[in-house]
Amino acid sequence: MSTSVGSRSPSALVxxxxxxxxxxxxxAIGRLGAIAIVVGTIIGSGVFMVPHNVALxxxxxxxxxxxWVVGGALALAGSLSLAELGAATPEAGGVYxxxxxxxxxxxxxxxxxxALLVIESGGIATLAVAFSIYSSTFFPLTPxxxxxxxxxxxxLLTLVNIAGVRQASGVQTLFTLAKLTGLxxxxxxxxxxxxVPPIAAPPGYTPPHLTLSSFGVALIGVLWxxxxxxxLSHVAGEVKNPAKVLPVSFFVGALIVIFAYLxxxxxxxxxxxxxTMAQDAYQRVAAKxxxxxxxxxxxxxxxxxxxxxxxxxTNGNILGGARAYFAMARDGVIxxxxxxxxxxxxxxxxxxxxxxxxxxxxxxxxxxxxxYTYVIFTGWIFYAGAALAVVILRRKRPQLVRPFRVxxxxxxxxxxAALIIIINALARSPRESGIGLGLVLLGIPVYFIWxxxxxxxxxx
Numbered sequence: 286m287s288t289s290v291g292s293r294s295p296s297a298l299v300x301x302x303x304x305x306x307x308x309x310x311x312x313a314i315g316r317l318g319a320i321a322i323v324v325g326t327i328i329g330s331g332v333f334m335v336p337h338n339v340a341l342x343x344x345x346x347x348x349x350x351x352x353w354v355v356g357g358a359l360a361l362a363g364s365l366s367l368a369e370l371g372a373a374t375p376e377a378g379g380v381y382x383x384x385x386x387x388x389x390x391x392x393x394x395x396x397x398x399x400a401l402l403v404i405e406s407g408g409i410a411t412l413a414v415a416f417s418i419y420s421s422t423f424f425p426l427t428p429x430x431x432x433x434x435x436x437x438x439x440x441l442l443t444l445v446n447i448a449g450v451r452q453a454s455g456v457q458t459l460f461t462l463a464k465l466t467g468l469x470x471x472x473x474x475x476x477x478x479x480x481v482p483p484i485a486a487p488p489g490y491t492p493p494h495l496t497l498s499s500f501g502v503a504l505i506g507v508l509w510x511x512x513x514x515x516x517l518s519h520v521a522g523e524v525k526n527p528a529k530v531l532p533v534s535f536f537v538g539a540l541i542v543i544f545a546y547l548x549x550x551x552x553x554x555x556x557x558x559x560x561t562m563a564q565d566a567y568q569r570v571a572a573k574x575x576x577x578x579x580x581x582x583x584x585x586x587x588x589x590x591x592x593x594x595x596x597x598x599t600n601g602n603i604l605g606g607a608r609a610y611f612a613m614a615r616d617g618v619i620x621x622x623x624x625x626x627x628x629x630x631x632x633x634x635x636x637x638x639x640x641x642x643x644x645x646x647x648x649x650x651x652x653x654x655x656x657y658t659y660v661i662f663t664g665w666i667f668y669a670g671a672a673l674a675v676v677i678l679r680r681k682r683p684q685l686v687r688p689f690r691v692x693x694x695x696x697x698x699x700x701x702a703a704l705i706i707i708i709n710a711l712a713r714s715p716r717e718s719g720i721g722l723g724l725v726l727l728g729i730p731v732y733f734i735w736x737x738x739x740x741x742x743x744x745x
Contacts, residue, residue, distance in 0.1 A: 310377055310450070310611075311631050314524045316534060318454035322517045323364070323538025324545075325461035326601030330415055331510025332468070332549050333571040333591050340562035342503035344492030346554055352500065353550055356507035357543035359702045360514060361536070362695035366672045367518045368535040372689045373678075375527035377633075378612025379518030379605070380671045387674035387681065390618060391732055396667045397613040398728035403721055404664040405606030406640055410647035412599040413438045419595065422588040435648040442600045443641035446607070447627065447634045450523050453604045460597030467590035468545050471571060474578045475552035481577065490560045505709055508702060510546065513598065514539060515668060516605030528688035603644075607636040617739060618732065662710040663721040669703035672696035 314322075339352055370383045381400075385393030400406070413435035420426060420434055446453040493499060517524075517534060524530050549571070556574045557567060567573045571591075575583030611633040614624030627634040675696040678685065710718045 310523050310626060310633065312523055312525045312527075313450050313631075314454050314520060316525075316530050318458055319517055319524055319530055319534035320538045320541070321454070321458040321461040322520065322601055322604065323514050323534055324465070324541050325457045325597040326513035326516045326605070327360070327511055327538075327542045327598075328461075328464055328468075328545065329412060329510075329513070329595055329598035330419075330591055331506075331512075332546050333587065333594075334569065335506045335510045336550055336553055336570045337562055337568045338506040339503045340559055342493060342499040343495055344559070345495070346559055348495060348500070349550065349554070349559065350547065352503045352507050353546055354543075356504055356511050357539070357546065359508065359699055360511035361539040361543070362691075363668065363672055363699040364514045364535040364539040365532075365691040366675045366696040366699060367515060368532040369675055369687060369689050369691045370671070370678070371518045371521040371531040371535075372528045373685050373687045375521045375524065375531065376612065377520065377522030377608040378615075379521055379608065380515055380667060381519075381609040381612045383518070383671045383674040383678075384667065385616065387677040388670065390616065391729070392670065393616070394613065394618045394732045395725055395728045396670075397609050397618070398731065399663050399667065399721075399725045400606060400609045401640065401643065402724050404667070405602060405609065406644040407647055407651075408664075409439060409599060409602045409606065409640070409644040410435070410651065412595050412602060413644070413648045416592060416595045416599065419588055419591050422585070432649050436645050438596065438599060439603075439641055439644050439648060442596075442603050443637055445600070446603050447630060447632050447637050449630045450520070450604070450632055453600060456600050457597060457604065460593055460600065464590065464594040464597060465541070465545060467586075467593065468549055471575060471587070471590075472548045472552040474583075475555045475574055478556070478578050481556055484556075484558055484561045484577075487560060487564060490563075492560070493563075501705060501709070504702075505706055508706060511542065512664075513601065514542075515671070516601050519605035519608040522608070532689040603637070603640065607633050607640045610636040610639065618735060662707065662714075662718040663725055665703040665706045665710075666725070669700040669707075672699045672703070 336349075339349055343349055343352060367379070367383075371379065374382055374386065376382050381393050381397050384396050396404075414431070416438050417426065417431035417434040421431070426434065442456075445456055514535065517531070517538070521527055521531060524534075553562065553570050553574050556577055557570065561567055562570055569587075572584045572587040575587045577583075579586065610619065610623050613619045614621055614636070623636050623639065624633070625635045626632065673696055675691060676693055679693075
C-alpha cells in the first residue's frame with residue numbers, strides 16, 4: 286500500500302539553508318468550524334427558492350414535507366458515507382482521495398479535472414453570479430456591473446482563503462451563524478404572527494396529480510438545495526482530531542440543515558397556501574412570506590439574508606475546492622507547483638489562485654443556467670462514486686482502521702439518488718449535460734499524455 290499524505294505529520298517541516306518550508310497543511314479547523322463548513326456550504330439560495338418548485342410538482346402539504354424529509358435523509362446518508370472515509374483517510378482532497386483509493390488514479394484525476402473545469406469552479410462562479418443578481422435588489426446594476434460584482438466576490442474570498450485557513454474558517458462560521466439567525470427570524474415571524482390575512486387559492490387552480498415521476502422531479506430540486514456537504518471532506522487534512530471531529534461534524538451539520546429546511550417550509554406554509562406557493566408570482570417564497578408579514582422591509586430583509594447566505598456558501602466552495610487540486614499535485618498528476626504551501630499563510634495558495642482565476646472566467650463568460658446544469662450533472666457522477674467507495678474500500682482495504690462505520694445501505698441509497706439526478710439531467714438538458722460529460726472525458730487523453738511525459742522526464 287502506498288504511503289498517503291495523511292500518514293505524514295500534518296505540521297511537517299523541511300529545513301532549508303534559509304528557512305523552514307512547510308510540506309503539510311496545518312490542522313487548524315475545529316469542531317465548530319467543521320460544522321460551519323457543512324451547514325454553510327449547503328445553505329445557499331435553495332431554501333428560499335426551491336419550495337416554489339416543489340409546490341409545482343406535489344399537491345398536498347404532507348407530501349411537501351415528505352419530499353424535504355427524504356431529501357434530508359439522502360443528504361445525511363451521503364454525509365455519513367464521507368464521514369467514514371474521511372475519518373479513515375483524513376487527507377486534504379476529500380472526494381479525490383476516496384476515488385483514487387477505490388478506483389485508481391485515472392478516476393480520481395477525472396474528478397479533479399472536472400472539479401477545476403466545471404464542478405468546483407463552476408459552482409463558485411454560479412454562486413458569485415447569483416450574488417450579483419440579488420445585489421441588484423439594493424443597487425440597480427448593468428450586466429457589466431453584475432460581472433464585476435461576481436468577479437470581486439470571487440477575488441475577495443480567494444484572498445481571504447489564501448490569508449489562512451483559520452481566517453477562511455472564521456468567515457465560514459460567521460456567515461453560517463448569520464444565515465441561521467436570519468432563517469430563525471423568518472420562522473419566528475411566520476409561526477408566531479397574528480392576524481395574517483389568508484391567501485386564497487387562485488381561481489381555477491387544480492392541484493398537480495402526484496406521481497412517482499413528479500415526486501422525483503421535486504426531489505431533484507430538494508437535493509440541489511441539500512448539495513454541498515462534501516466540501517468538509519476536502520479539508521479533512523486540516524481538521525483537528527479528524528477521527529472524532531469529522532463524523533460528528535457531518536452528522537450534526539446535516540441535522541442542523543434538515544431542521545432549518547423543515548422549519549422554513551412550515552413557516553412558508555403557515556403564511557402561504559400551497560396553491561399560492563405554486564404561482565409564478567410567488568417564486569421567491571421567502572421574500573413573499575416576509576413581505577406579507579413585514580411589508581417591503583421584510584422582502585428587503587430576505588434579499589439581504591440571501592446575499593449573506595450565498596456569500597458564505599461561496600467561501601465554503603473556495604475553501605474546499607482547491608484542496609482537490611492540491612492533492613492532485615501531491616500525487617504527481619498535475620504540475621507540482623499546484624501543491625505548494627505558502628510559507629507564511631500555510632495555505633495551498635497556487636491551487637487557490639488557479640481556481641479563483643478560472644472561476645472568474647466562468648462567471649464573466651457563462652450564464653447562470655448553463656453553469657448550474659454543468660455542475661449538477663458532472664458533479665453527481667463523482668458523488669455517487671465516492672459514496673460507493675465505502676463499500677468498495679471495505680473489500681479492497683479491510684485492514685484500514687475505521688474509527689467510524691456507516692451502514693452499507695446508506696451509501697447505496699445515496700448513489701441511487703445520484704443516478705436519478707444524472708438520468709434526469711440527461712433527459713431534460715441533453716446539450717448542456719453532453720458538454721459537461723465531454724469535458725470530463727476530455728481528461729482521459731490529458732491524463733495519459735501527462736503520465737507518459739512524466740515517465741519520460743523520470744527516465745531521462
